[in-house]
Amino acid sequence: MDFRRVKEYFSWLYYQYQIISCCAVLEPWEQSMFNTILLTIFAMVIYTAYVFIPIHIRLAWEFFSRICGYQSTISN
Amino acid sequence: MANPGGGTVCNGNLHKSQKQSNGSRSGNCTKNGIVKEAQQNGKTHIYEKHIVESFEEAPLHVMVFTYMGYGIGTLFGYLRDFMRNWGIEKCNAAIEREEQKDFVPLYQDFENFYKRNLYIRIRDNWNRPICSAPGPWFDVVERVSDDYNWTFRFTGRIIKDVINMGSYNYLGLAARYDDSMRTVKDVLEAYGLGVASTMCEMGTLDKHKELEDLVAKFLNVEAAMVFGMGFATNSMNIPALVGKGCLILSDELNHTSLVLGARLSGATIRIFKHNNAQSLEKLLRDAVIYGQPRTRRAWKKILILVEGIYSMEGSIVHLPQIIALKKKYKAYLYVDEAHSIGALGPTGRGVTEFFGIDPGEVDVLMGTFTKSFGASGGYLAGRKDLVDYLRVHSHSAVYGTSMSPPIAEQIIRSMKFLMGLDGTTQGLQRVRQLAKNTRYFRQRLQKMGFIIYGNESSPVVPVLLYMPSKVAAFARHMLQKKIGVVVVGFPATPLAEARARFCISAAHTREMLDTVLEAIDEMGDLLHLKYSRHMKSARPELYDETSFELED
Numbered sequence: 001m002d003f004r005r006v007k008e009y010f011s012w013l014y015y016q017y018q019i020i021s022c023c024a025v026l027e028p029w030e031q032s033m034f035n036t037i038l039l040t041i042f043a044m045v046i047y048t049a050y051v052f053i054p055i056h057i058r059l060a061w062e063f064f065s066r067i068c069g070y071q072s073t074i075s076n
Numbered sequence: 077m078a079n080p081g082g083g084t085v086c087n088g089n090l091h092k093s094q095k096q097s098n099g100s101r102s103g104n105c106t107k108n109g110i111v112k113e114a115q116q117n118g119k120t121h122i123y124e125k126h127i128v129e130s131f132e133e134a135p136l137h138v139m140v141f142t143y144m145g146y147g148i149g150t151l152f153g154y155l156r157d158f159m160r161n162w163g164i165e166k167c168n169a170a171i172e173r174e175e176q177k178d179f180v181p182l183y184q185d186f187e188n189f190y191k192r193n194l195y196i197r198i199r200d201n202w203n204r205p206i207c208s209a210p211g212p213w214f215d216v217v218e219r220v221s222d223d224y225n226w227t228f229r230f231t232g233r234i235i236k237d238v239i240n241m242g243s244y245n246y247l248g249l250a251a252r253y254d255d256s257m258r259t260v261k262d263v264l265e266a267y268g269l270g271v272a273s274t275m276c277e278m279g280t281l282d283k284h285k286e287l288e289d290l291v292a293k294f295l296n297v298e299a300a301m302v303f304g305m306g307f308a309t310n311s312m313n314i315p316a317l318v319g320k321g322c323l324i325l326s327d328e329l330n331h332t333s334l335v336l337g338a339r340l341s342g343a344t345i346r347i348f349k350h351n352n353a354q355s356l357e358k359l360l361r362d363a364v365i366y367g368q369p370r371t372r373r374a375w376k377k378i379l380i381l382v383e384g385i386y387s388m389e390g391s392i393v394h395l396p397q398i399i400a401l402k403k404k405y406k407a408y409l410y411v412d413e414a415h416s417i418g419a420l421g422p423t424g425r426g427v428t429e430f431f432g433i434d435p436g437e438v439d440v441l442m443g444t445f446t447k448s449f450g451a452s453g454g455y456l457a458g459r460k461d462l463v464d465y466l467r468v469h470s471h472s473a474v475y476g477t478s479m480s481p482p483i484a485e486q487i488i489r490s491m492k493f494l495m496g497l498d499g500t501t502q503g504l505q506r507v508r509q510l511a512k513n514t515r516y517f518r519q520r521l522q523k524m525g526f527i528i529y530g531n532e533s534s535p536v537v538p539v540l541l542y543m544p545s546k547v548a549a550f551a552r553h554m555l556q557k558k559i560g561v562v563v564v565g566f567p568a569t570p571l572a573e574a575r576a577r578f579c580i581s582a583a584h585t586r587e588m589l590d591t592v593l594e595a596i597d598e599m600g601d602l603l604h605l606k607y608s609r610h611m612k613s614a615r616p617e618l619y620d621e622t623s624f625e626l627e628d
Contacts, residue, residue, distance in 0.1 A: 012602075015602075016604060018545070019543065019545045019546055019549060019603060020141045020144075020145060020543060020545075021144065021145060021148055022145040022146075022148045022149045022543075022544060022545045023148075023545075024545045024548070024549060025149075025197045025198055025544070025545045025548055026152060026197070027224055030152055030155075034148070034152075
């Protein structure tokens with residue numbers, strides 16, 4: 001029961017996406033092409049985020065902590 | 077200063093018509109019971125009728141998505157054009173012949189691109205053939221397309237009893253033959269169908285004279301003249317009224333027939349913002365102060381072109397303000413009442429009655445019989461010398477075929493019905509029913525949360541849809557629910573403001589309107605169309621001002 005409602009909600013959401021991005025008036029092969037390109041871009045964004053964001057956060061944290069640490073040693 | 081005479085209006089009749097118009101003005105005062113506070117201090121009278129109209133702006137994300145949708149459509153359009161050009165895909169659109177390929181390209185501008193790649197995809201929502209009279213219910217021929225709307229074929233089935241929300245049938249007079257149309261049958265038997273001549277040769281029948289007298293009586297003016305076609309009335313008569321050396325001030329959103337007539341006349345055309353009296357006043361002041369462009373001479377005539385109801389916006393012209401301006405700067409006014417005649421005003425006399433203004437104050441009243449009278453053709457009404465001049469000088473009168481007799485009789489019958497001359501009050505009841513239906517429909521739609529343009533009393537209701545695929549989905553789903561709607565997109569409207577336009581009719585019953593409103597509600601939830609944030613209008617409100625002097 002709940003499963004069907006969730007499925008309905010997701011199909012409504014997919015329909016909204018199709019309407020807003022004009023996919024509803026495109027031919028089926030154009031729709032598949034557009035969906036593929038969009039999913040590819042989305043996948044690449046996710047992969048980049050997964051690989052690079054922790055490293056960047058660690059480097060930024062080290063950079064700022066070094067400056068604050070340096071200042072605190074100077075003030076001492 | 078501009079000479080208002082212009083050589084075509086003889087001033088000898090001025091006093092007579094002034095007296096006559098004063099008499100009818102007071103007559104209208106008591107007849108309609110509209111409370112008017114005419115300022116009796118010797119200045120121009122500004123009748124205070126509270127104008128309520130709204131042109132709400134959509135939220136920002138809607139506009140972003142709209143442009144994004146058009147952008148994606150354009151990208152795919154380029155892809156398809158590329159494939160068609162390189163022969164990967166068969167080209168169904170119009171292309172030049174081999175011999176013409178080295179010349180200036182014919183189909184590369186944006187309009188052809190839009191048509192090939194965006195309009196064709198959703199083309200099944202327009203030009204739908206119907207097979208019955210356009211009454212409140214009608215029958216639609218079912219058609220399908222096998223190759224994505226490049227070609228259609230009829231399945232042979234008919235979709236019966238579709239609720240008609242698209243026909244210009246404001247008073248419900250466009251219906252199948254019934255007993256009240258007996259006189260039309262008699263005229264058909266007596267006169268036949270074709271006139272086989274123009275008005276100036278042998279085409280003036282006694283039916284036309286009867287009709288013209290009736291139209292003049294209906295509109296409360298001195299004289300009127302009828303033509304066979306409404307579009308031709310505008311486009312062929314404006315050149316007869318103005319010429320080179322005259323100035324035309326035309327509203328931004330005027331109909332194509334007015335634009336065509338203005339361009340054919342050879343006069344200088346200047347455009348003022350839609351329904352904006354301040355913009356019009358600025359143009360008038362500049363015209364009177366600076367005169368013609370190079371010679372600085374005074375303009376021979378200044379003609380203001382407006383419409384009664386603008387059919388794409390549903391807005392009603394701010395007539396009192398424009399008449400005040402016209403009197404102050406001594407210009408002429410031409411009002412195209414194609415949609416408002418029969419539909420506005422307590423007795424259906426049009427936009428002048430709606431505002432309580434004497435029709436003699438408008439110089440040229442034009443209208444068509446297509447919308448409220450269930451026939452076809454147009455008329456021009458005003459002072460007698462104007463109409464006499466037009467009979468001789470109008471292109472449409474001299475070259476255009478005159479109106480067919482059964483159509484003239486249908487208009488005579490409708491007008492008598494509307495004026496109550498057939499002995500019943502049904503005509504008046506229909507006008508009241510139309511006003512009630514309009515108010516009900518508009519209020520319900522606004523409460524539901526849709527963005528609606530226009531004046532609260534106009535029977536043309538545009539519901540904004542914005543995104544191109546929503547336009548297609550709306551029209552298709554409504555037809556599945558057996559409701560026929562008209563959707564409009566670019567280029568009839570601005571690119572980002574696609575809309576669905578409902579035309580209310582007096583023949584719609586409360587149940588029909590409720591059915592339609594329920595369906596629209598469902599569609600609004602399915603397609604997420606309820607954008608209204610109940611904000612005030614984005615366009616400046618000018619109806620509270622009593623003077624239009626620019627601040628110095």
